[in-house]
Amino acid sequence: MCGIVGYVGAKDCSEVLVSALSKLEYRGYDSAGIAVFEDGKIRIEKEKGRLLDLQKKMESDGVPKGNVGVGHTRWATHGVPSSVNSHPHRGGDKVTLVHNGIIENYKELKEQLIAQGRVFISETDTEVVAQLMDMNYEGDPEKAIAKTLAQVEGSFALGILFADRPEELYAVRRESPLIVGVAEGESFIASDVPAIIKYTTQYYLLEHDEIAKLTHEGVSFCDLEGNSIEKELKVADWDQEAAEKGGYEHYMLKEIHEQPTAVKTTLTPRISDGMPNLEECSITLDKLKDINQIYIVACGTAMHAGMVGKYVIEKQCKVPVIVDIASEFRYRDPLIKEGDLVIIISQSGETADSLAAMRLAKKMGAKTLAIVNAKGSSIAREADMLIYTHAGPEIAVASTKAYMVQISVMYLLAFELAFAKGEITKEECRRLTDILLGTSANIEKTIELVDGDCNTIAEALTEADSLLYIGRGLDYALSMEGSLKLKEISYIHSEAYAAGELKHGTISLITEGMPVIAVATQNALYDKTVSNIKEVKARGAKVILVCDEQAEVGADVADFIIRVPRIEEMLMPMLAAVPLQLLAYYASVRRGNDVDKPRNLAKSVTVE
Ligand code: F6R
Numbered sequence: 001m002c003g004i005v006g007y008v009g010a011k012d013c014s015e016v017l018v019s020a021l022s023k024l025e026y027r028g029y030d031s032a033g034i035a036v037f038e039d040g041k042i043r044i045e046k047e048k049g050r051l052l053d054l055q056k057k058m059e060s061d062g063v064p065k066g067n068v069g070v071g072h073t074r075w076a077t078h079g080v081p082s083s084v085n086s087h088p089h090r091g092g093d094k095v096t097l098v099h100n101g102i103i104e105n106y107k108e109l110k111e112q113l114i115a116q117g118r119v120f121i122s123e124t125d126t127e128v129v130a131q132l133m134d135m136n137y138e139g140d141p142e143k144a145i146a147k148t149l150a151q152v153e154g155s156f157a158l159g160i161l162f163a164d165r166p167e168e169l170y171a172v173r174r175e176s177p178l179i180v181g182v183a184e185g186e187s188f189i190a191s192d193v194p195a196i197i198k199y200t201t202q203y204y205l206l207e208h209d210e211i212a213k214l215t216h217e218g219v220s221f222c223d224l225e226g227n228s229i230e231k232e233l234k235v236a237d238w239d240q241e242a243a244e245k246g247g248y249e250h251y252m253l254k255e256i257h258e259q260p261t262a263v264k265t266t267l268t269p270r271i272s273d274g275m276p277n278l279e280e281c282s283i284t285l286d287k288l289k290d291i292n293q294i295y296i297v298a299c300g301t302a303m304h305a306g307m308v309g310k311y312v313i314e315k316q317c318k319v320p321v322i323v324d325i326a327s328e329f330r331y332r333d334p335l336i337k338e339g340d341l342v343i344i345i346s347q348s349g350e351t352a353d354s355l356a357a358m359r360l361a362k363k364m365g366a367k368t369l370a371i372v373n374a375k376g377s378s379i380a381r382e383a384d385m386l387i388y389t390h391a392g393p394e395i396a397v398a399s400t401k402a403y404m405v406q407i408s409v410m411y412l413l414a415f416e417l418a419f420a421k422g423e424i425t426k427e428e429c430r431r432l433t434d435i436l437l438g439t440s441a442n443i444e445k446t447i448e449l450v451d452g453d454c455n456t457i458a459e460a461l462t463e464a465d466s467l468l469y470i471g472r473g474l475d476y477a478l479s480m481e482g483s484l485k486l487k488e489i490s491y492i493h494s495e496a497y498a499a500g501e502l503k504h505g506t507i508s509l510i511t512e513g514m515p516v517i518a519v520a521t522q523n524a525l526y527d528k529t530v531s532n533i534k535e536v537k538a539r540g541a542k543v544i545l546v547c548d549e550q551a552e553v554g555a556d557v558a559d560f561i562i563r564v565p566r567i568e569e570m571l572m573p574m575l576a577a578v579p580l581q582l583l584a585y586y587a588s589v590r591r592g593n594d595v596d597k598p599r600n601l602a603k604s605v606t607v608e
């Protein structure tokens with residue numbers, strides 16, 4: 001994972017590159033760098049740390065002046081975060097490049113290159129590509145790129161400058177994403193659309209093993225044999241404002257507040273005459289009727305959305321659902337049969353393990369359905385069926401609005417499947433769909449209702465070393481996400497536990513004052529969860545209870561109560577998710593952490 005950008009045009013190249021990189025820091029922020037043709041020579045500026053650190057360095061070194069260049073923001077894979085391991089990397093005198101992805105056979109290549117007298121200064125796999133490209137370059141960039149790509153294995157996107165071609169920029173990709181943006185008299189490369197949206201909404205999606213050449217005259221594409229390619233120009237529907245903070249202190253808070261709109265925008269086009277209608281996603285009632293087994297495969301938060309889906313689909317549709325972590329699924333010889341449905345959930349659509357799991361499922365004869373937020377991403381392009389979530393760009397590393405739209409789609413799909421299977425009547429399906437659509441307004445109400453309390457209660461979490469989230473059924477599925485959110489941005493250790501499972505070992509962790517966040521929104525399970533709460537309370541836990549506004553809570557049950565509006569029980573996770581997100585957010589703020597860019601993480605995980 002990393003973000004790469006490039007520019008050819010009349011503007012100050014350094015300024016464009018830094019601005020574009022600032023929108024890609026979610027992909028990694030261990031170091032940043034740029035390379036710009038200045039007076040016909042490539043000048044590199046790079047620095048360990050955030051983009052801000054690079055900017056500070058350039059303030060003292062002087063900013064490179066030129067019109068053609070590349071830039072990079074890194075999430076370290078090979079070699080520690082350091083200045084020398086930062087990109088861009090020189091391959092020798094002839095080539096300078098930036099790279100996103102992993103070169104799997106870099107060790108063998110490095111040994112061969114060293115045997116041929118090449119000297120390496122960094123620990124990166126990227127320098128190996130740069131050196132190889134340098135060896136292969138004999139004045140024809142496309143040929144050098146093609147020859148290099150024949151030798152390297154792995155996933156990568158590259159932005160390449162050839163020292164003797166100061167007016168040109170080249171790009172190529174295999175697996176890792178890359179787009180080529182165009183505007184009047186200028187062109188761009190970027191790992192993702194938000195990076196260039198300030199300059200243009202028009203872009204091309206570069207396909208595997210396609211080479212892009214960017215010059216002041218325009219952009220051209222060819223394959224590895226040198227045959228020119230005509231490509232379709234796309235127009236991004238994300239505007240600049242959507243990719244900026246819009247007055248909020250952090251992207252995460254902004255994105256929490258965008259959830260009502262995101263849910264509405266995702267669901268509305270998929271509802272006609274009050275019924276779910278996923279025909280534009282190639283999902284028909286006939287297709288759904290034949291499904292007897294579903295796998296939901298994803299990573300992290302997206303996998304937690306799948307957990308909610310499992311509870312809802314099994315209950316409503318009577319179809320068994322297995323939820324799998326993508327990195328486990330792909331290596332555990334899953335027992336997929338022809339005709340099974342494999343649902344891949346991904347915000348970025350580029351998560352390496354999820355993509356590989358989807359390819360495996362396809363190979364094994366399953367039908368694949370992708371639920372993806374990033375338009376034109378690899379998972380979106382390769383799935384048999386596709387439901388785009390319309391959350392808009394999610395910049396904060398901790399996912400909130402993407403999760404919310406993912407679960408909204410899980411519900412919609414479950415209702416349509418239940419109707420297709422004859423498990424619910426049309427009237428019931430309409431009724432549930434209507435309530436689902438209404439969650440948009442209820443999420444808004446919930447944010448207003450709980451924001452202040454969450455801010456105050458977060459104080460009780462900030463000094464904790466560790467805490468537990470407990471719940472049963474859908475509340476347990478939601479607790480997993482609440483726990484992940486807290487640990488990833490507040491760095492407080494936490495575990496989500498099925499409330500009834502605590503007494504089989506984990507309850508021994510409870511000590512005086514340990515916070516336990518209990519989620520109890522499911523009527524049928526409420527009393528049972530309360531019994532479990534009392535068990536931890538009796539052992540000294542400080543209980544924060546998330547329940548609905550009508551729940552009768554005894555005086556001895558909780559230290560803090562967060563109440564959310566009451567709606568259809570099954571849909572309660574869509575509201576109860578909000579306080580869990582806000583608790584994590586405020587705990588992180590109170591601990592002085594970098595909320596949007598938590599340590600060691602990156603937004604888009606394009607490595608296994
Ligand atoms: C956590 C988070 C991650 C992602 C996971 C999958 O807040 O964002 O756990 O959910 O890395 O990413 P996508 O959805 O892009 O496949």
